[in-house]
Amino acid sequence: ASIFSDVPQAPPDAIFKLTAAYKADTYDKKVNLGVGAYRDDDGKPWVLPSVKMAKRALLENEDIDHEYLGITGLNEFTSSAAKLILGSSSEAISEKRVSSVQTISGTGANHLGAVFLNKFYPFDKAGGQRQIYISNPTWANHKAIFNSVGIKPVDYPWYDAKTVGLDFEGLTKTLKEAPKQSVFLLHACAHNPTGVDPTKEQWKQIADLFEQQGHYAFFDCAYQGFASGNLDEDAYSVRLFIERRTIPVLVCQSFAKNAGLYGERIGALHIVSTTPERAAAVTSQLSVIQRSEISNPPAFGARIVTMILNEPKLWDQWQKDVTTMADRIISMRKSLHSLLVEKYKTPAPGGNWDHILKQIGMFTFLGLNEKQCALIVNEGHIYMTSNSRISMAGLTTKNVEYVASWIDKAAR
Ligand code: PMP
Numbered sequence: 001a002s003i004f005s006d007v008p009q010a011p012p013d014a015i016f017k018l019t020a021a022y023k024a025d026t027y028d029k030k031v032n033l034g035v036g037a038y039r040d041d042d043g044k045p046w047v048l049p050s051v052k053m054a055k056r057a058l059l060e061n062e063d064i065d066h067e068y069l070g071i072t073g074l075n076e077f078t079s080s081a082a083k084l085i086l087g088s089s090s091e092a093i094s095e096k097r098v099s100s101v102q103t104i105s106g107t108g109a110n111h112l113g114a115v116f117l118n119k120f121y122p123f124d125k126a127g128g129q130r131q132i133y134i135s136n137p138t139w140a141n142h143k144a145i146f147n148s149v150g151i152k153p154v155d156y157p158w159y160d161a162k163t164v165g166l167d168f169e170g171l172t173k174t175l176k177e178a179p180k181q182s183v184f185l186l187h188a189c190a191h192n193p194t195g196v197d198p199t200k201e202q203w204k205q206i207a208d209l210f211e212q213q214g215h216y217a218f219f220d221c222a223y224q225g226f227a228s229g230n231l232d233e234d235a236y237s238v239r240l241f242i243e244r245r246t247i248p249v250l251v252c253q254s255f256a257k258n259a260g261l262y263g264e265r266i267g268a269l270h271i272v273s274t275t276p277e278r279a280a281a282v283t284s285q286l287s288v289i290q291r292s293e294i295s296n297p298p299a300f301g302a303r304i305v306t307m308i309l310n311e312p313k314l315w316d317q318w319q320k321d322v323t324t325m326a327d328r329i330i331s332m333r334k335s336l337h338s339l340l341v342e343k344y345k346t347p348a349p350g351g352n353w354d355h356i357l358k359q360i361g362m363f364t365f366l367g368l369n370e371k372q373c374a375l376i377v378n379e380g381h382i383y384m385t386s387n388s389r390i391s392m393a394g395l396t397t398k399n400v401e402y403v404a405s406w407i408d409k410a411a412r
Pocket residue numbers: 036104105106107108139187192220221222254255256262267
């Protein structure tokens with residue numbers, strides 16, 4: 001017998017399983033609303049014009065070599081990525097208090113942040129539990145990432161099924177009742193899977209509670225630019241917390257969505273410290289961890305993003321590209337909303353369908369139950385997760401009416 005004969009079969013990843021089922025389906029009207037990747041109005045992957053410009057320039061420069069990057073990545077990339085998320089006039093940056101490391105996209109940033117906290121966070125002062133508070137629900141991989149390094153994920157309330165909106169009371173109650181100095185994971189903008197974000201006023205109140213309670217803010221920012229179409233606007237929460245100076249913060253950053261560089265695996269982890277000396281020590285430890293895990297991050301995506309962030313022509317084009325993506329998603333929200341409300345007069349789970357317009361970013365949480373979702377998938381050939389999350393990027397002017405007709409059938 002093989003030494004691995006006792007290895008049990010693991011279940012397939014829910015999202016990637018959905019994509020496989022979609023691909024195998026031969027129905028001509030099938031729609032994939034599962035995966036969180038941007039599609040154009042023909043349902044095709046979109047290579048951003050700014051990315052095409054950068055690739056062309058890289059191709060022309062035959063002198064670019066294929067040596068290893070440094071352990072913490074391409075310096076021009078990490079420093080400009082830090083400015084993008086923290087702001088070009090960030091005091092944390094000018095005071096050299098930020099440790100920035102290039103990572104394997106947002107997933108790698110979350111993982112590196114998790115390993116670092118597991119090694120160095122004073123959990124003994126935070127109620128003695130090696131745990132992180134994550135929103136209920138959250139990106140499914142958060143649980144897996146923290147479990148795999150030995151930090152226990154515990155839920156805090158986020159989504160209120162009754163209002164199909166934010167459970168602000170539940171959230172603030174948990175912030176007040178958690179042991180002081182607890183670690184909380186926050187989605188910087190465009191919460192996945194719910195699309196439910198706090199208002200600016202609510203973010204201020206959340207920041208007040210972090211200050212009072214000494215909590216640690218673990219920001220995951222996978223959709224900067226995708227929420228509003230404006231990169232600065234979408235960094236509001238992160239900058240607010242860091243400008244307070246009293247809240248300890250780290251930020252996971254991904255260029256998968258906002259630069260359409262899903263497969264290049266380009267991202268960064270930024271940890272903000274109180275002094276440049278602390279930041280240098282943190283960077284040195286991140287280097288040690290990174291060395292044992294991946295040695296050096298990959299170069300291609302880092303070079304593309306560096307050019308986009310630093311060359312004025314590419315930068316201008318990128319602003320347009322981000323707006324193109326955000327605007328198309330917002331226009332799909334309007335279409336779906338008006339079809340359900342005006343054409344089909346579909347009964348809504350929370351009393352109305354306004355949440356389709358209000359929710360932010362790539363996803364909408366329809367608020368339908370599992371049985372209703374199953375009908376949409378099995379009979380409508382519209383692929384979505386059983387929690388009623390749909391990717392707005394999968395809707396097009398050609399399929400939105402078909403999708404609305406099946407939401408209508410399921411909701412009745
Ligand atoms: N965090 C959240 C909340 C996400 O939705 C995603 C992408 N689905 C990521 C992190 C990381 O994605 P990637 O590793 O592709 O950057």
